[in-house]
Amino acid sequence: MIDQKLIASEAAQTPIIDVTNEEVDAQIELYKNRFGSEEEFQAKLGKMEISSAEFRDLIRRQLSVNEFIEARFKPFVIVLPSEIAEYYEQDFAPQLKSGNQPVPALKLSRNPYGRF
Numbered sequence: 001m002i003d004q005k006l007i008a009s010e011a012a013q014t015p016i017i018d019v020t021n022e023e024v025d026a027q028i029e030l031y032k033n034r035f036g037s038e039e040e041f042q043a044k045l046g047k048m049e050i051s052s053a054e055f056r057d058l059i060r061r062q063l064s065v066n067e068f069i070e071a072r073f074k075p076f077v078i079v080l081p082s083e084i085a086e087y088y089e090q091d092f093a094p095q096l097k098s099g100n101q102p103v104p105a106l107k108l109s110r111n112p113y114g115r116f
Contacts, residue, residue, distance in 0.1 A: 017064050017067050017068050017071065019060055019063045019064050019067060023063055024056060024059050024060050024063065027059050027062075027063060028055070028056065028059055031059075084106075085106060088106045
């Protein structure tokens with residue numbers, strides 16, 4: 001818990017971290033989609049004893065911490081093409097096949113950030 005608060009504090013003080021309202025709204029929508037209705041989502045917030053405003057603040061902090069970690073540590077992560085190919089062959093493609101999903105070519109599987 002202390003580590004999380006320290007990281008959140010560091011993220012809040014980093015000038016390059018800027019989470020927009022649109023990003024927060026999009027993340028909240030992703031959470032809401034896990035429920036059958038808005039009422040179920042609100043009931044879950046009530047059960048957790050958290051208001052919509054508190055939930056929004058929590059999401060904003062979470063996104064800020066994620067952005068901070070990406071900005072702070074991603075430049076030091078090096079993944080070799082051979083490691084990507086190995087992961088694709090041993091983990092990613094078999095997982096899709098087992099779920100009867102189409103398996104895209106390795107070249108098409110990478111997102112703009114170079115991760116699957």
